[in-house]
Amino acid sequence: MQSILWDYLNSLKGKKIAVIGMGVSNAPLVKKMLQAGLTVRVCDKRERDDFDGLSELxxxxxxxxxxxNYLDGLEGADVIFRTPGVRPDLPQIANAVAAGAQLTSEMETFLDLCPCSVIAVTGSDGKTTTTTIIAGLxxxxxxxxxxxxxxxxPLLCEVDEIxxxxMVVLELSSFQLMTMRQSPNxxxxxxLSPNHLxxxxxxxxxxxxKRNIFAYQDTGDKLVLNADNEITxxxxxxxxxxxxLFSRKKNLERGVCVRDGMICYHTRxxxxxxxxxxxxxxxLENYMAAIAAVDGLVSDETIREYAKSFGGVAHRIELVRQLDGVRYYNDSIASSPTRTIAGLRSFSEKVILIxxxxxxxxxxDVLGPEIVKSVKCLILTGATSDKIQQATQQAPDYTPGNPEIRRCENxxxxxxxxxxxxxxxxxxxxSPASASFDCFRNFEERGNKFKQYVNALEGVTAR
Known part of the structure; x- marks a missing residue:
């Protein structure tokens, strides 16, 4: 049986392979490379004690x-697999490329080898939910x-099963897309809004x-864009x-929009x-984007049934519990002001925002007016507390105590x-409007800690 992956790995024999970062996306690939008898060097800023099973490899x-000095290991490499979190223009990487090394990544190689149609999603907000909806549909x-x-x-090591x-559905970050030279179908x-600056x-x-997600498409491919966002x-x-195009605010003759409370594709x-x-x-916007992406692949009835049952993705306005008549929601994914604004607008009442x-x-600055409009008590913690408080207090409609502002250590x-x-x-x-790296490894850990603390709260009768 022909193996797409093994044919690719065999093409690398005799070359020196450098893999930057032994993380989730690269670890399975490194093991496959070793099985294929390739010469592989892992370059990672962590120390030896931070790894499990390194001696065996x-x-x-x-x-x-x-x-x-982990990037010094790139010297002499013929092929470099970059992890998304490392900029491609770091001096050591740039020098290696100038010396003839090919710079790629697990995701770029997967797109080169994938035998089926690919739908990929990017954006500042809504990527994960939209990706999940498309895949679910x-x-x-x-x-x-x-x-x-x-x-x-990681899908590269599964390419032979496809x-x-x-169908393949991908969520792609700006870091993954920076060096992308192939676009999905x-x-x-x-x-798009300011993020990861x-x-x-x-x-x-x-x-x-972000533009790279469609820059290499052909005439037979499709691009789905938010008509309400100036950049997109x-x-x-x-x-x-x-x-x-899809729009929540405009009536589009062609595209996806809302008419009389119905999401319509063109006139349907x-x-x-x-x-x-x-x-x-x-x-609502995430569903419009997903409907545009799966047009011709999924029936309208299937879309309707799915929407009635899909309860969302963890850490995205996730209901944690109700205690003493108070609902606690985990929106840890909200690592930007626009994402937090979307979360605040999900509720008709004023909320208590952490x-x-x-x-x-x-x-x-864009967050301040929305907090004044939608928040009754603002509880701040972390490195961006001063910025968020300043944005709130400088909002045009702010008055002392509207909202009440409290500061916490953690x-x-x-x-x-x-x-x-x-x-x-x-x-x-x-809904932090900030990344988690000051206290947590990622937004999932932050959200799980929030849920742990909320679930440990005692109700009135227990106190």
Whole structure:
């Protein structure tokens, strides 16, 4: 039986392979390379004590460069697999490429080898939910569907299991897209706003990375764009393939929009907005993007049935519990102001908001007016507390005490403060508008800690 992966690995024999980062996406690939008898060096900034099973891999031929000077191990490499979190223009990488090394990644190689149609999603907000909805719709329609990229798991090592009539759905970050030179058959951009400016040089570089999701499409491919976002709407004129716009605010003659409470594709009513189980107008937009992506693949009836039953993705306005008449929601995924704004707009009442975290050097001025409008008590913790408080207090409609602002040393204290402040009928939501790296490894760990603290709270009768 022909093996796409092994044919590719055999093409690398005799070459020196460097893999930057022994993380989730690269670890399975490194093991496959060693099995194929390739010369592999892992370059990772972590120290030896941070790894499990490294000695076993070294016994099979793996070479390692660890610690602060880990990128020195790239010297002499013929092929370099970059992990998404490492910029491609670091001096050591640039020097290796100038010397003739090929720079690629697990995801780029997968796209080169994948034998079936690929739908990929990117954007500043809504990527994961939109990706999950698309994959769920395809599975409900009977397609064997593989999900990867930022969610799911690495797909390169599974490429031999994928058949031409299967479907692949990917969530792609700006870091993955920076060096991408191949685009999916269907590309979806949910929206774009300032994000990850702690890693990208500026907004222009961030936008350029996102553009790669469709830059290499052919005339037979499709690009799905948010017509309500100025940046994404501007991409339409740059596309080679078919462009489908979606809009929550405009009545589109062609595209996906809302008419009389119904999501319509062109003139065809497909789904009642009220039938979508997960709350928030941003999820209405996520469904519109997904409907555009699966047009011709999934029936309208399947879409309707799925929307009525899909309860959302963990850490995305996830109901944790109700205690003493207070609902606690985990929206830890909200690592940007726009994402938090979308979360706040999901509720008709004013909420108790827990916000703050790692500083990605993005502006918070847009968040202040929304907090004044939608928040009764703002509880701040983390490095961005000052920025969020300043944005709130400088909002045009702010008055002292509207909202009340409290500062806490950590997330656990913030949860207890929210519990003390909340009254029956209130909503408490963790929606940080900031990354998690000041205290947690990622937003999942932050969200799980929030759920742990909330579930440990005692009700009135227990106190």
């Amino acid at each position: 070294e016994s099979k031929g793996l070479k390692v460069s660890l610690g602060p 395809l599975k409900a329609a009977g397609y064997r569907t593989f999900v990867g990229g930022n969610i799911g798991h 058949r031409p009539d299967d 269907v590309a979806v951009i949910t929206n 702690d890693v990208h040089k500026d907004m222009e570089e961030y936008i350029a990375a 709407a501007g991409f339409a004129s740059q596309a080679r393939g078919e462009v489908t 009513p497909i789904l009642a907005a009220d039938d979508i189980l997960i709350p928030g107008v941003h999820n 916000a703050g975290g790692y500083d990605k050097h993005i502006p918070y 997330l656990e204290q913030a949860v207890h403060t929210a519990h003390d402040v909340a009254q029956p009928g209130d909503v408490v939501i963790l």
